[in-house]
Amino acid sequence: MTISMEQKQEYYEALVKKDSTYDGIFFAGIKTTGIFCHPTCTARKPKFENCQFYLTAEEALLAGFRPCKICHPMSFPHDIPEEVKQLVTAVEEHPEKRWQESDFRELGLHSATARRKFKTVYGMTFVQYARSRRMGLAFKEIENGGKVIDQQVATGYESASGFNDAFTKIMGNPAKKTAIKVLNANFISTPIGQMMSISDEEYIYLLEFADRRGLEREIERLRLKLNARIIPGQNKTNELLEQQLGEYFKKERTTFDVPLFRMGTPFQKKVWQILEEIPKGEVWSYKDIAEKLGNKNKVRAVGNANGANQLAIIIPCHRVIKTNGELGGYGGGLERKKYLLALEK
DSSP: OOOOHHHHHHHHHHHHHTOGGGBTTBEEEETTTTEEEOTTOOSOOOOGGGEEEESSHHHHHHTTOEEOTTTOTTTTTSOOOHHHHHHHHHHHHSTTOOOOHHHHHHTTOOHHHHHHHHHHHHSSOHHHHHHHHHHHHHHHHHHHTTHHHHHHHHTTOSOSHHHHHHHHHHHOOTTOTTOSEEEEEEEEEETTEEEEEEEOSSOEEEEEETTOTTHHHHHHHHHHHHTEEEEEOOOHHHHHHHHHHHHHHTTOOSOOOOOBOOOSOHHHHHHHHHHTTSOTTOOEEHHHHHHHTTOGGGHHHHHHHHHTOOBTTTSOGGGEEOTTSOOOOOTTOHHHHHHHHHHHO
């Protein structure tokens, strides 16, 4: 959720005063050092303009910040088991890595035990932590361009290779000459969190919440399918998207007319076409959509196609619910689904 300026001032005051009543309420990302802390950290306090505030540790990680070694914000006030310290250190040494069972064995760790302890201390799975750290580095590149690598090396890292790798493995190498497409990645702020768009001068290819599980794979599939490279940059298509999303959240717009590139199977595209026919303020069930396709037994397939939608909000998969009236799943999270349905009513 968006943090208001009033809340930011309140959180900054708590940070300066080391107010323990705010521990666990927010996390402070420090732009000048690239770390994030909990409110009672004993490190020197930054200026207000050098702080970014987050409600969860995952948000701070996705923004490209790493945990402070002084206050250990993710585990406070717990003691940190040695296995967990090892894992965090290993992630920082190779932030671009996708972890396998063999990696745990190389560290001399029993993976199930280490994962369980990690979840107990940090409140998130190790896979979630490693993914958020990896994605955060790539996202930071998008926001700041190549300068972030120099900043990270200057604040304690020996090599920029991990940061280059984290970006390249997800977005592709922008210097590679064989690409037939160059796509631009941007972030769009909304009242329910940051969204990421991928576009060019002709189409919007992807619009997802930045913390969506599986987003990394979505981006890679898109890039590989189109033989594209993704680099930070603005274009007229994304400018139009930002404008229309802003109008949507202000209740000034009910439909979108940005040009979309729908990458999917013929069946998925049929489902998405029906999704776009659902009137604002209404919900249809998976069964309703299956029947419109002419086969009421396609409910599961409709659900899978709904989940494969890469153009959140614009193709309104949030308007689909279970036959029994329950909300069902949503890639952006159920709270966001509730918010969008309430907004549209």
